[in-house]
Amino acid sequence: LLAAYAVFLKFTLLAAERRERERQFFAVIKNQQSELEQVREEFFKLKADLSESVRRAGEASQRQVTEQIDEFSKNKLYDVPGIIKKWRTRLAFVECSFRLGDVIEFETKGSGLLVRMDGELLVATNKHVIRYDDLGAESCKVKFPDDNDQLTVRASEQAFRYLANDFDAAFIVLKRPSRYVVSLASGAKPAVCQEAAVGDEIIILGYPAIGTRGDVTATNGIISGKDGDYYITSAKVEKGDSGGAAILLRKD
Numbered sequence: 001l002l003a004a005y006a007v008f009l010k011f012t013l014l015a016a017e018r019r020e021r022e023r024q025f026f027a028v029i030k031n032q033q034s035e036l037e038q039v040r041e042e043f044f045k046l047k048a049d050l051s052e053s054v055r056r057a058g059e060a061s062q063r064q065v066t067e068q069i070d071e072f073s074k075n076k077l078y079d080v081p082g083i084i085k086k087w088r089t090r091l092a093f094v095e096c097s098f099r100l101g102d103v104i105e106f107e108t109k110g111s112g113l114l115v116r117m118d119g120e121l122l123v124a125t126n127k128h129v130i131r132y133d134d135l136g137a138e139s140c141k142v143k144f145p146d147d148n149d150q151l152t153v154r155a156s157e158q159a160f161r162y163l164a165n166d167f168d169a170a171f172i173v174l175k176r177p178s179r180y181v182v183s184l185a186s187g188a189k190p191a192v193c194q195e196a197a198v199g200d201e202i203i204i205l206g207y208p209a210i211g212t213r214g215d216v217t218a219t220n221g222i223i224s225g226k227d228g229d230y231y232i233t234s235a236k237v238e239k240g241d242s243g244g245a246a247i248l249l250r251k252d
Helices: 002-076 080-088 179-186
Strands: 091-100 104-117 120-125 139-143 150-154 160-162 170-173 201-206 217-227 230-233 245-248
Touching: 080 201, 080 217, 080 245, 091 120, 104 179, 104 201, 120 179
Parallel strands: none
Antiparallel strands: 091 104, 091 139, 104 120, 120 170, 139 150, 160 170, 201 217, 201 245, 217 230
């Protein structure tokens, strides 16, 4: 009986230890499941917070980009037709006649801009329009787009002036300007040479050979760089544009 009781008691203790180990095991499992659920909840909370942060950052970035685009548009929205309209009336078609001896005659065609200097009305143009090598033009005809009359200027009137340096620039002095031309000069925007930066947008106004001679032709581009005292531009410049105007859009 004692031996049987000892076996029963041992079995009972082992069973109790087994139940205790099972209880501890399931308690650990339950605790781990609880911790895992807590980690899962924290993960989804962090994910939601991150999504909200990304959304807000995206909206802020979009607002910033939109503001920058709006500011850029304000700064870059030029009234190009309006600018051309203001300058075109002062852009003259210039046609000069040359004579070699009593036989050979030839002509050059270009453009010019009406300016007022020291009380005189001048047409600023390129030197090569009114001078060929060492030969000066005998006469030049100047015609403005909205003027029915053309002005004839002769070398005998000492109406051609050249810069003393090597710049390809010259002036035609209008000795007998019409009332219309005088009115153009009186209300004209000053033609001031502004320093341009690479990337600045410009328009070229002139009378190229491919366009009508009755009105100006405009091409657009940017300042691409400099070559000594000259600017390089991406704007298309044709034969006949010589002496025309390069308008810096941001300064008009």
